Amino acid sequence: MKENKALRRFREVAAAPYDYLRNLKTVTGKEMIGSTCSYTPEELIIAAGAHPFRIFGESKGLSHADAHLQAYGCSMVRGMLEDGLSGSLDFIDGVVFSHACDSIQRLSDIWRLNVKSLHFDVLLPVKLDTPLAKSYFTKVIGRFKKDLEKSFSIEISESEMKKAIHVMNELRNNLIRLYTLQSQYPGFISGSDISAIVKASMVMEKQEAVDLLTHILDEAGEIKLADMPSNPKRILISGSICSHPDISRIIEGKNAVVVWDDLCSGTRYFEGLVPDDKEPLEAIASRFTSRYVCPAKHLGVEFQMENLKKLITQHKVDAVLFMFLKFCEPFSFDYPDIKKALEKMKIPFLMVEMDRHNGVDEQMRTRIDTMLEIL
Amino acid sequence: MAERLKATREMKKIMQRYYFEAKNARFIGKKVAWITSGGPVEPLIAMNIIPVYPENHGAMIGASKKGGKLSEFAEGLGYSQDVCSYAKNDITSSITKESPIKGGLPKPDMLICSNNICGTVLKWYEIQARKYNVPLFIYDTPFVHTEFTEEARDYVNEQTKEYVKFLEKVTGKKFNYRRMKKVGRLSIEAMRMWKRVLETAEHHPSPMTAFDAFFHLALIVTLRGKKVVVKYYKTLLKELQERSKENVGAVDEEKYRLLWDNLPIWYRMRWLSQKFASHQAALVADTYTQAWCGVIDYIDEEDFLGTMGEAYTRIHLNVGVDQMAETIKGFIQQYKADGIVMHSNMSCKPYSFGQYDIQHLIRETGIPVLMIEADMTDERKFSQSQIETRIDAFMEVIKQRKQHDYTGN
Ligand code: SF4
Ligand code: SF4
Numbered sequence: 119m120k121e122n123k124a125l126r127r128f129r130e131v132a133a134a135p136y137d138y139l140r141n142l143k144t145v146t147g148k149e150m151i152g153s154t155c156s157y158t159p160e161e162l163i164i165a166a167g168a169h170p171f172r173i174f175g176e177s178k179g180l181s182h183a184d185a186h187l188q189a190y191g192c193s194m195v196r197g198m199l200e201d202g203l204s205g206s207l208d209f210i211d212g213v214v215f216s217h218a219c220d221s222i223q224r225l226s227d228i229w230r231l232n233v234k235s236l237h238f239d240v241l242l243p244v245k246l247d248t249p250l251a252k253s254y255f256t257k258v259i260g261r262f263k264k265d266l267e268k269s270f271s272i273e274i275s276e277s278e279m280k281k282a283i284h285v286m287n288e289l290r291n292n293l294i295r296l297y298t299l300q301s302q303y304p305g306f307i308s309g310s311d312i313s314a315i316v317k318a319s320m321v322m323e324k325q326e327a328v329d330l331l332t333h334i335l336d337e338a339g340e341i342k343l344a345d346m347p348s349n350p351k352r353i354l355i356s357g358s359i360c361s362h363p364d365i366s367r368i369i370e371g372k373n374a375v376v377v378w379d380d381l382c383s384g385t386r387y388f389e390g391l392v393p394d395d396k397e398p399l400e401a402i403a404s405r406f407t408s409r410y411v412c413p414a415k416h417l418g419v420e421f422q423m424e425n426l427k428k429l430i431t432q433h434k435v436d437a438v439l440f441m442f443l444k445f446c447e448p449f450s451f452d453y454p455d456i457k458k459a460l461e462k463m464k465i466p467f468l469m470v471e472m473d474r475h476n477g478v479d480e481q482m483r484t485r486i487d488t489m490l491e492i493l
Numbered sequence: 494m495a496e497r498l499k500a501t502r503e504m505k506k507i508m509q510r511y512y513f514e515a516k517n518a519r520f521i522g523k524k525v526a527w528i529t530s531g532g533p534v535e536p537l538i539a540m541n542i543i544p545v546y547p548e549n550h551g552a553m554i555g556a557s558k559k560g561g562k563l564s565e566f567a568e569g570l571g572y573s574q575d576v577c578s579y580a581k582n583d584i585t586s587s588i589t590k591e592s593p594i595k596g597g598l599p600k601p602d603m604l605i606c607s608n609n610i611c612g613t614v615l616k617w618y619e620i621q622a623r624k625y626n627v628p629l630f631i632y633d634t635p636f637v638h639t640e641f642t643e644e645a646r647d648y649v650n651e652q653t654k655e656y657v658k659f660l661e662k663v664t665g666k667k668f669n670y671r672r673m674k675k676v677g678r679l680s681i682e683a684m685r686m687w688k689r690v691l692e693t694a695e696h697h698p699s700p701m702t703a704f705d706a707f708f709h710l711a712l713i714v715t716l717r718g719k720k721v722v723v724k725y726y727k728t729l730l731k732e733l734q735e736r737s738k739e740n741v742g743a744v745d746e747e748k749y750r751l752l753w754d755n756l757p758i759w760y761r762m763r764w765l766s767q768k769f770a771s772h773q774a775a776l777v778a779d780t781y782t783q784a785w786c787g788v789i790d791y792i793d794e795e796d797f798l799g800t801m802g803e804a805y806t807r808i809h810l811n812v813g814v815d816q817m818a819e820t821i822k823g824f825i826q827q828y829k830a831d832g833i834v835m836h837s838n839m840s841c842k843p844y845s846f847g848q849y850d851i852q853h854l855i856r857e858t859g860i861p862v863l864m865i866e867a868d869m870t871d872e873r874k875f876s877q878s879q880i881e882t883r884i885d886a887f888m889e890v891i892k893q894r895k896q897h898d899y900t901g902n
Contacts, residue, residue: 186849187849188837188845190842217636219612220612220613220846223612223638224814224842224846226638227815228850230639231854241635241636241638241642243633243635244612244615244633248655250648250655251648254645254647254648414615416615442573445575447576447613447842450572450573450575451616451620452616452619453573454570454572455623457571471573
């Protein structure tokens with residue numbers, strides 16, 4: 119894809135998300151509300167007049183976090199805590215902890231005891247497949263709305279919620295269109311640009327992200343097939359977080375393209391729309407209980423496998439790359455059974471465990487290279 | 494050192510009988526449910542279903558020093574080195590049948606999973622539900638960081654009703670509410686007896702140690718709701734009270750009293766107990782075994798089913814770190830502890846993350862804390878020489894502090 123202003127902007131924000139946010143706060147005066155998980159009802163934060171963003175664990179070292187969390191915590195959780203303790207999030211007004219994995223749950227406690235800011239626990243159910251759990255989910259979201267109202271001394275109106283749902287849906291639609299294009303015309307844009315776009319979308323003002331994306335999608339209308347890799351291998355990445363530019367480079371260096379993902383830093387952020395014909399709270403809840411669920415949640419015992427199989431067929435995937443963060447329980451427990459299923463389907467795959475604070479090492483690079491070469 | 498508790502023998506027999514019955518459930522027309530250690534077992538007992546605890550089995554595997562080996566096998570299947578070893582032990586044993594119980598655990602007819610102890614069990618039970626192709630019931634207990642909300646209360650109470658329906662469906666029988674009443678009472682009585690057993694350790698010298706508690710815990714975990722539990726703990730209590738009367742301590746010339754936090758290190762129980770005893774230190778209480786009697790107050794004896802939701806939701810592992818620290822402060826007072834040993838358990842993140850903050854929160858008590866990093870069943874993660882040095886150093890500190898106290902300096 120041609121270099122353009124919109125793309126540059128996304129890259130800029132993704133490279134220094136907290137600078138963007140600090141500036142946004144100065145310009146708009148909005149409260150900055152961080153979140154730790156994709157199960158955050160961002161619509162409500164927007165409707166409350168505040169700005170939602172994802173905390174990434176940007177810090178390089180872990181000197182502050184080490185005094186609170188053992189080394190066998192995943193680098194995501196330790197990194198987020200480091201951001202909170204080291205002052206790199208000095209602009210935040212509050213943080214939302216949605217119930218996800220055990221580590222995030224404890225992170226919430228440790229955060230509440232050590233970082234001064236508004237604190238919201240969103241006590242979501244773990245099972246999402248019963249009517250009772252769904253109705254509880256809606257009530258939890260309702261409580262979050264009340265908590266926001268109380269904290270900001272405001273009332274969140276239905277029309278504000280609908281507006282927020284609308285802009286979030288637009289963003290999701292645009293991101294899905296981008297992914298679909300990449301699946302249709304693999305390589306029309308680089309993998310690291312896609313990662314940057316998704317990451318920046320989790321940070322930026324949503325309308326700005328929507329407009330920039332629309333611009334990129336419009337330009338994509340003139341995709342020049344001649345400039346694209348011919349017949350690349352089609353890869354799917356699955357895991358929690360993966361925004362490592364090196365990974366895309368390694369993959370693309372071997373005439374392969376990531377055509378889809380199943381990642382917290384990818385489709386799990388934007389897949390599925392909030393129905394706009396329902397009562398807002400129920401509508402927001404219903405998206406969470408029907409989109410790709412994360413492994414820390416339960417939607418039947420086969421969901422992760424079935425979903426992966428579906429994606430493999432839909433996107434004609436040649437190989438799957440699992441990227442797990444070391445020490446992560448929910449993702450790693452699903453892997454052996456999925457592995458068996460993929461072996462049966464004769465789909466090549468590779469699993470690598472990584473740490474957000476260490477780059478891709480030689481060994482990992484060789485393993486990825488080797489898998490791609492034998493495809 | 495005091496003699497072994499006499500009751501122990503009886504306890505072994507009860508457990509043997511229980512596993513024998515469970516292994517032969519099919520022949521006596523009973524169903525088997527696998528259930529998590531914090532799961533609501535009483536309705537199963539009321540329905541004559543035999544509960545089986547993979548975690549208790551995991552502990553047995555650990556105690557027989559096979560945890561490392563069984564974990565390693567699971568790792569060969571693709572399970573990570575860094576996840577709960579109970580889960581890995583169970584997954585391995587259900588394939589290889591390697592187990593201290595001949596042939597391993599009996600196959601489940603259903604799985605009952607409550608996430609009040611961790612999210613790990615959810616993943617673990619999903620795996621076993623796929624393997625055995627049996628129905629899975631999830632008793633979902635929202636975390637109580639600071640508050641047990643109204644909607645959480647409704648949610649768990651409604652799930653109790655769903656649970657009853659689930660059991661009716663898998664057994665094809667009507668739920669026996671009359672029997673449930675009895676079972677509920679027995680369960681509460683067992684918890685009360687367990688509490689009294691643990692409280693005998695308030696006496697100086699303590700007639701029991703946490704190592705005894707770890708051992709005798711099996712009954713309250715697996716069989717609460719049955720008469721035999723109450724009866725057994727009564728006998729045990731009597732024996733302990735007699736010891737106290739005669740001032741017989743579990744540790745010879747007990748001088749120092751310590752608390753233990755987190756799961757036991759099953760494969761080094763004896764070594765640890767001797768190590769501390771050699772310093773004249775008794776581990777008088779622990780947060781782990783106390784969990785099975787910590788929530789009695791939330792249960793209404795007249796309405797067990799209607800109130801168990803709250804009790805099961807508020808257990809030690811499902812509450813905020815600050816509340817855990819409060820509980821520990823309470824134990825320090827109650828048991829007159831001189832120090833705390835925290836097992837930073839690489840298997841168990843919900844129990845271990847937050848331990849540093851707990852240390853911080855209890856610093857006003859002034860008592861020293863020792864943190865040892867290990868794993869409850871995976872002996873590969875235990876570095877004996879390092880831990881030994883640290884225990885010795887820690888005991889030195891405790892001794893010096895105590896001397897200061899005596900001399901008033
Ligand atoms: S990577 Fe795994 S352990 Fe870490 S926050 Fe995500 S789900 Fe939790
Ligand atoms: S040891 Fe911890 S992680 Fe493992 S089953 Fe028990 S509570 Fe869960």
